[in-house]
Amino acid sequence: MQEQRSANQFSSKATSDRTNVSENIQWVNQLTRSRRPGPRTPHNWYSDKLLGASTIAVHAGGYEDPTTGAVGTPIFQTTTFHMSGDTYEAFEEGSIRDIPIYSRYGNPNQWAVQEKLSALEKAESSIVFSSGMAAISSALIALTNRGGHVVTSFDLYGGTYNFMREDMQQMGREISFVSPVDLDSIQNAIQPNTQVLFFEVLSNPLLKTIPLRQLANFARENKLLLIVDNTFLSPICLQPLNYGAHLVIHSCTKYLNGHSNLVAGSASGSRKYVDRIWTQMLKLGGSLDPHACSILENNLKTLALRMKRHIENAEQIVKFLSSHPKICRIYHPSVEDYPYPWAEELLTNGAGGMVSFNVKGGDEGALKLLSLLQIPRIATSLGGLESLVSLPFNTSHSSLTTSQRMNIGIEPGLVRYSIGIEDSADLILDLDRALDSL
Ligand SMILES: *Cc1c(COP(=O)(O)O)cnc(C)c1O
Numbered sequence: 001m002q003e004q005r006s007a008n009q010f011s012s013k014a015t016s017d018r019t020n021v022s023e024n025i026q027w028v029n030q031l032t033r034s035r036r037p038g039p040r041t042p043h044n045w046y047s048d049k050l051l052g053a054s055t056i057a058v059h060a061g062g063y064e065d066p067t068t069g070a071v072g073t074p075i076f077q078t079t080t081f082h083m084s085g086d087t088y089e090a091f092e093e094g095s096i097r098d099i100p101i102y103s104r105y106g107n108p109n110q111w112a113v114q115e116k117l118s119a120l121e122k123a124e125s126s127i128v129f130s131s132g133m134a135a136i137s138s139a140l141i142a143l144t145n146r147g148g149h150v151v152t153s154f155d156l157y158g159g160t161y162n163f164m165r166e167d168m169q170q171m172g173r174e175i176s177f178v179s180p181v182d183l184d185s186i187q188n189a190i191q192p193n194t195q196v197l198f199f200e201v202l203s204n205p206l207l208k209t210i211p212l213r214q215l216a217n218f219a220r221e222n223k224l225l226l227i228v229d230n231t232f233l234s235p236i237c238l239q240p241l242n243y244g245a246h247l248v249i250h251s252c253t254k255y256l257n258g259h260s261n262l263v264a265g266s267a268s269g270s271r272k273y274v275d276r277i278w279t280q281m282l283k284l285g286g287s288l289d290p291h292a293c294s295i296l297e298n299n300l301k302t303l304a305l306r307m308k309r310h311i312e313n314a315e316q317i318v319k320f321l322s323s324h325p326k327i328c329r330i331y332h333p334s335v336e337d338y339p340y341p342w343a344e345e346l347l348t349n350g351a352g353g354m355v356s357f358n359v360k361g362g363d364e365g366a367l368k369l370l371s372l373l374q375i376p377r378i379a380t381s382l383g384g385l386e387s388l389v390s391l392p393f394n395t396s397h398s399s400l401t402t403s404q405r406m407n408i409g410i411e412p413g414l415v416r417y418s419i420g421i422e423d424s425a426d427l428i429l430d431l432d433r434a435l436d437s438l
Contacts, residue, residue: 036098036271037118037124037125037271038098038111038115038125039097039098039099039106039111039114039125040061040111040115041063041108041111043063043064043065043066044061044062044063044064044111044112044115045059045060045061045062045063045064045115046060046061046115046119047059047060052304053120053235053236053303053304054304054305056116056119056120057116057120057300057301057302057303057304058301060115060116060118060119060120061111061112061113061114061115061116061117061118061119061297062112062116062297063108063109063111063112072298073108073109073112073294073297075109075290075291075294076100076107076108076109076290077290077291078103078107078290079102079103080101080102080103081099081100081101081102083101086099087099087101097275097278103287103289103290104282104285104287105282105287107290107293108290109290109291109293109294109297110127110128110287110288110290110293112293112297113128113288113293113296113297113300114126114127114128114266116297116300117235117250117256117266117268117300118268120235120236120239120300120303121230121235121239121240121241121248121268122235122239122241122242123241123248123268123269123270123274124269124270124271124274125268125269125270125271125274125275126266126267126268126274127266127267127274127277127278127281128252128264128265128266128287128288128293128296129264129265129266129267129281129286129287129288130263130264130265130286130287130288130289130292131251131253131263131264131265131286132157132159132229132231132249132250132251132252132253132254132263132264132265133159133160133163133251133265134265134281134284134286135249135250135251135265135266135267135286136159136160136163136229136249136265137163137167137284137286138267138277138280138281138284138286139227139247139249139267139277139280140163140164140168140173140196140198140227141168141171141280141284142276142277142279142280143195143196143225143227143247143273143276143277144168144173144195144196145173145195146171146172146173147172147173147193148173148174148193148194148195148196149173149174149175149176149191149193149194149195150164150168150173150174150175150176150194150195150196150197150198151176151178151186151189151190151194151196151197151198152164152175152176152177152178152197152198152199153177153178153179153180153199153200153203154177154179154408155179155180155200155203155204155206155208155408156200156203156204157200157204157229157231157251158396158397160198160229164177164198174191174193176189176191180199180200180203180208180210181208181209181210181211181339181340183211183214183215183218186215186218187218190222190224194222194224195224195225196224196225196226196227197215197218197219197224197225197226197227198227198228198229199215199226199227199228199229200228200229200230200231200232201228201229201230201232201233201238201240201346202232202233202333202351202352202354203232204232204354204396204416205331205354205356205392205396205397205410205414205416206331206356206409206410207232207331207332207333207351207354207355207356208340209333209340209342209343209346209347209351210228211340211342212228212238212240212243212244212245212342212346213243213244213342213345213346214342215245216243216244216245217244219244219246220244225246225247225273226244226245226246226247227245227246227247227248227249228240228245228247228248228249229248229249229250229251230248230249230250231249231250231251231254231255231383232254232255232352232354232382233255233347233351233352234250234255234256234303234307234352234383235248235303236303236304236307236308236349236350237307237311237347237349237350237351237352238346238347238349241268241269243346245269246269246270246273247267247268247269247273247274247277248267248268248269249265249266249267249268250265250266250268251264251265252264252265252266252296253265253381253383254381254382254383254384255303255306255307255310255352255353255382255383256296256299256300256303256383257295257296257299257300257383258299258302258303258306258383258384258385259295259299259384259385260381260384260385260386261295261299262292262295262296264288264292264296265286306385306421307350307352307353308350309421310352310353310383310419310420310421311350311351311352311353312424313353313419313420313421313422313424313427314332314334314351314352314353314354314355314419315334315350316424316427316428317355317417317419317424317427317428317431318330318332318334318335318355320428320431320432321355321357321431322335322336324435326359326360326361326365326435326438327357327358327359327360327435328357328358328359328360328411328413329357329358329411330355330356330357331355331356331357332351332354332355332356333347333351334351353383353418353419353420354382354416354417354418354419355416355417355419356414356415356416356417357414357415357417358411358412358413358414358415359413359415359435359438360413360438361413361438362412362413363391363393363394363412363413365413365438366391366393366412366413366414366415367391367394368438369415369434369435369438370389370391370415372433372434372437372438373389373430373431373434374430374433374434375387375422375426375427375430376388376389376417376418376420376427376430377389378390380395380396381418382416382418383418384418384420385420385421386420386422387417387418387419387420387422387427388417388418388420389415389416389417389418390415390416391414391415391416392405392410392414392416393405393410393412393414397410
């Protein structure tokens, strides 16, 4: 289809919504079109009642087909939709995100899963993307300008780090890398042109929890946008928007889909920001196929159940490892000497299923342990039903030297374990046998 000119997306038809965001982010004040929740149709399941996460996960967003009464959203495997009077009116009003026109712009399967994500994250609006990286790149390009500045951290997913270091800088954004748990250094990194703070709520692979509430307050006071990647926790453990973050991003590839059978991403927040990211997504092209949306929507229905089991299993395994003589150190918010005091307030619903630990014998010992474990697969990625295990030294952080790794806290012998939903007794027995043979 013919692309609509970008300027029309934000054409002003309605009242201006006052915003307290920075002069550095002038365009926010130009996002003046009146905004409704969604996009959604009258047939998407929606409730404004306060419901539990399991109920939301099962029902929210589901498209109830008025013609057949199908239980479950049908798959709209179509690229394009009949133009009608409504379509032309939407073009006229600049509200084309709200009606199905073309599947890169919007599709009922995208809307169903987006509405479920919005309900889970307590967001006004969400977009799904073809990967977590599509969500991150679209959001960061959309919410910063050439000449702007982003404060972020070394404790980042590798793809995000590379995008910040290479592409964002290439596109004229300045980037500062600081510790995500050191408020002073974050504050000191702020410049007159700072626009965005970007952090992972629970970081890879050392499971650092950021001081979310303090960062959100700081962002508000300094008129910055706080964007967080909540992939390691999922909205079952924590809903960052409730603490004042402006935008929450997921690699849905991980816990949200949870079955290691698709790659997807999402961004959720107030519609003002999400609409802006949507126009960026239209240009970069990272929209999610209807069939993948359908798989993701179905798998999301068990998110609360799955997370409960991931959390319980992780806590059991941390307990077992804590007293094991061949384990030197464990990284998980449930350990007694966890160094980030703000985590207690944030993680009352659990800390997900990721556990990292150092085994005696350094990287050789860790390699040996992997060869002895029988249940977890040796693979990168995380958040699936099945347990996965990998070593940062020969995967995510292999481009660094041992001493560079030590500088960022990755000591030899570090193992990253994505704890699945198997029986914890089996996982523990497997670890026990493997550690005994080390
Ligand atoms: C995997 C991951 C990403 C990237 O997501 P993809 O779906 O692989 O593009 C981003 N952030 C975190 C924290 C991740 O674990």
